[in-house]
Amino acid sequence: MREEHLEEMHSTTYSEDYWHGLKLAVPVILGYLPIAISFGVLAVQTGLSFFHALLMSMTVYAGASQFMALNMLAIGTVGLEIILATFILNVRHFVMSISLFSNLQHIPKRWQAILAQGITDESFALASLKQKELGTHPSAAIYLGIFSGAFGMWVIGTGIGALIGNVVPDALSDSMGIALYALFIGLLVPAIRAYRKIGLIAAGSAGLCWIFSLYLSEGWAIVLATVFGSLIGVWMLEEDKE
């Protein structure tokens, strides 16, 4: 009887799992829309074509470094520096990827390799925050739902922004750079509200990042602050807690 019951619990189909993942991702999907539009608007105003704006969102798919690339292109930086800065800024995904896939070893490698492209700060934060809800052996389909939903909205929003970019007044587009940070705050604050010690981890690494940024480039400061700031969690978090 008990085994039958367990079987039943795991009998969700892949398409049910996919929709479940998509539903879980709604906060990030909706949160991405204004940010992606902001990116599209700023990209066109920086001088990128519709094609290049869309290509960047589809292939690079990393909000912070895309905004940074626009900044660098705007001040006339050459290609290699942009590529190096992008790499340094996104090395943090290496650590997130280790964290994510340490729980997903039951998923075939080729699916993991596809899912890996979906790792962003926001989708990763969401996927880790929902870990309890996803169970011990979540299917690849549920993550595909989370990641493809966020990715799809990122690309669609970029397209919308790039289309309207030339008619958005400067005064408004100047204010759109805050969108990315508002999303970060919108993900972090509810987590702190639920478990206050998370606030110490975030504040600690924010402080470290500020100190590092006085001596290092922005990308390196973020990488080092993330690695060392998260060590605070070793003392702060309890074993059974998320």
Place this chain on the structure above:
Amino acid sequence: MTLTLIIIAMALVTYLPRVLPVFIMDHLQFPGWVNKWLKAIPYAALGALIVPGIFTVEPGAPVVGVIGGLVAAVIAYFRGHIMIVIIAAIAAAFIIQRF
């Protein structure tokens, strides 16, 4: 270097750190403290991404980012929808720049 090539190179160096762990951590088993470390990473990353970057949202006017961020934090604290959080922050930054 054309912009297309720059973007493709950016895509490669972004995908590499994302996908590498898939192939290198086959038989890795982490002790408890490492698991706690990994669990703390998303929060640490969010903290590091917000500060000091938010001060440079509007170059030369850190107050724009700070007030926009505070508006976002207050709305998020009172369980405002994430889209409201973002649009309110953009609106706040827009209004401050008018003064």
